[in-house]
Amino acid sequence: MRLDKYEKELQIAQLAVQRASILTKRVFHEKAKGTVDKNDKSPVTIGDFGAQALIIAALQHNFPDDAIVAEEESAKLKEDANLRATIWDLVKDTKLDDAAAEELLGGPIKDVDAMVELIDKGNSPGGSQGRIWAIDPIDGTKGFLRGGQYAVCLALMVDGDVKVGALGCPNLPIDNDARLTAGIGENQTDEGHGVLFSAVQGHGATSRPLATVNLDVEAGTPISMRAIDDLTKANFCESVEAGHSSHGDQAAISQKLGITAQSVRMDSQAKYGSIARGAGDIYLRLPVSATYQEKIWDHAAGDLIVRESGGQVTDIHGKRLDFSIGRTLAGNKGVVAAPLAVHGKVLEVVQEVLSAKL
Numbered sequence: 001m002r003l004d005k006y007e008k009e010l011q012i013a014q015l016a017v018q019r020a021s022i023l024t025k026r027v028f029h030e031k032a033k034g035t036v037d038k039n040d041k042s043p044v045t046i047g048d049f050g051a052q053a054l055i056i057a058a059l060q061h062n063f064p065d066d067a068i069v070a071e072e073e074s075a076k077l078k079e080d081a082n083l084r085a086t087i088w089d090l091v092k093d094t095k096l097d098d099a100a101a102e103e104l105l106g107g108p109i110k111d112v113d114a115m116v117e118l119i120d121k122g123n124s125p126g127g128s129q130g131r132i133w134a135i136d137p138i139d140g141t142k143g144f145l146r147g148g149q150y151a152v153c154l155a156l157m158v159d160g161d162v163k164v165g166a167l168g169c170p171n172l173p174i175d176n177d178a179r180l181t182a183g184i185g186e187n188q189t190d191e192g193h194g195v196l197f198s199a200v201q202g203h204g205a206t207s208r209p210l211a212t213v214n215l216d217v218e219a220g221t222p223i224s225m226r227a228i229d230d231l232t233k234a235n236f237c238e239s240v241e242a243g244h245s246s247h248g249d250q251a252a253i254s255q256k257l258g259i260t261a262q263s264v265r266m267d268s269q270a271k272y273g274s275i276a277r278g279a280g281d282i283y284l285r286l287p288v289s290a291t292y293q294e295k296i297w298d299h300a301a302g303d304l305i306v307r308e309s310g311g312q313v314t315d316i317h318g319k320r321l322d323f324s325i326g327r328t329l330a331g332n333k334g335v336v337a338a339p340l341a342v343h344g345k346v347l348e349v350v351q352e353v354l355s356a357k358l
């Protein structure tokens, strides 16, 4: 991808996601070894806070005037000294294996207090004005815990429009031609896994192995959605969690489209990355709750990566996702992502199945 704009933003976004992914992988493997308690939610908490601090440190160093909308806030950390110490222990020596790249990110965080302060820099209300970064330090926490899919997600919006997106997916196969997959499992190695997807508006999307060193920002492998004219041959993916999207409605839509393959269930924005590279074709996220508002950090990077790969992403009403309202997608309901050429047909069937509820 040749860039005339947003080159520095993309470079920093990719490196920041790489560095945060090193931390999440360390947490996962330490959990397996038993050094981090695996019987409660603490691995998630440690990974979430640690990754968010590292990403915000990199953004603040490079773009001190930009606003940040991040999922986590530090209240819990402030009242738990043990948790704070555990996280700091990991954060203080998580770095890229490349001094120049580490320098670009501003090097290590100064101390534990600075770490806590950084976490709270992600408290912007969002909105339609100026430069705003959206961070989900670990998306797919349930997947993260079970060795399934999860993603470290970062996107830059300018005046409410997503311009740059980066998604680190440590448990996806590097191979763009690999089938859709649920993850590496509890005890497997990382061998052959770890993908970094990215996109810049108007410049396409790429994938590359998720590494620990510096990178040439223009050297990723261009990806595109599969050209599919016969929807009965499509593969569709959906959340693992029935509480996050309606498996029942999605099955009814799939059946109406004549899709014969079983859906592939995977956690996180790894679904957006997977369809963007043609490992699957359609991602459906139909609402289970009338009141739940999707969060911008759960969709911003994936939305851009899919659209830059030849896809369309809308809600169930056919409206593009609107990132300009605030921290949530308050103006949208559900997600329908598919190759541009067939998106209209998929949406038609979504609306048929949901007609009783629309």
Ligand SMILES: Nc1ncnc2c1ncn2[C@@H]1O[C@H](COP(=O)(O)O)[C@@H](O)[C@H]1OP(=O)(O)O
Binding pocket: 139, 140, 141, 238, 239, 240, 241, 243, 244, 245, 266, 267, 268, 269, 288, 289, 292, 298
């Ligand atoms: N009722 C809900 N509907 C849709 N998404 C939800 C709901 N509750 C939580 N989520 C979010 O779904 C995301 C994971 O999606 P997926 O199932 O595709 O992996 C998480 O970020 C999670 O947010 P949270 O982090 O607040 O739990």
Ligand SMILES: [Mg+2]
Binding pocket: 136, 138, 139, 140, 297, 298
């Ligand atoms: Mg999330």
Ligand SMILES: [Mg+2]
Binding pocket: 071, 136, 137, 138, 139, 140, 141
């Ligand atoms: Mg999260």
Ligand SMILES: [Mg+2]
Binding pocket: 071, 141
């Ligand atoms: Mg969460």
